[in-house]
Amino acid sequence: MVRKSPAAHGRKRDLRVRLPDHEHGVAVAEAVRHEVSVSRYLRTLLSEHCLTGRPPDEIASALSRLSRQLSGIGNNLNQIAHALNAGRHEPVSQVLTDIQATDSEVRALLRTLRP
Incomplete structure (x- = not known):
């Protein structure tokens, strides 16, 4: 070789x-x-x-924060599903807004990671 x-x-x-x-x-x-x-x-x-342009610690911190946010959103979705199954119709607009905001943050972070 x-x-x-x-x-x-x-x-x-x-x-x-x-x-x-x-x-x-x-x-x-x-x-x-x-x-x-x-x-x-x-x-x-x-x-x-x-x-x-960012130290790895900042990226890890951002990903950890986003993971916590996604976990909270998942909990909210479970609560909404439980309420809907019980016959209560709770507003879901705030959960959808949270999902969209977190999605935007994830996309922005990915853009910083890709050359």
Whole structure:
């Protein structure tokens, strides 16, 4: 098998990074877990951060918040279904508004994640 050089892949520059032993160990362990080289793992982290312009913690926080909102909406839908099955006709417009707002937030977050 012939391996292409990094320059053949458009990688012409070297970047040296010095890490303490424990951070290096974490980077190596994560690369092994993802079955890639440490170089590829770090390039992926760098490109994902630069492409989104947002640190991964902010994305995780936004997704967690949206998940809680969707859970609340699901609870509301269950309550409405229970009321309708009991013969009470509760207004559903607020639940639909909540669903649409959450859908808009999810779509906006997805646009920030996609290049």
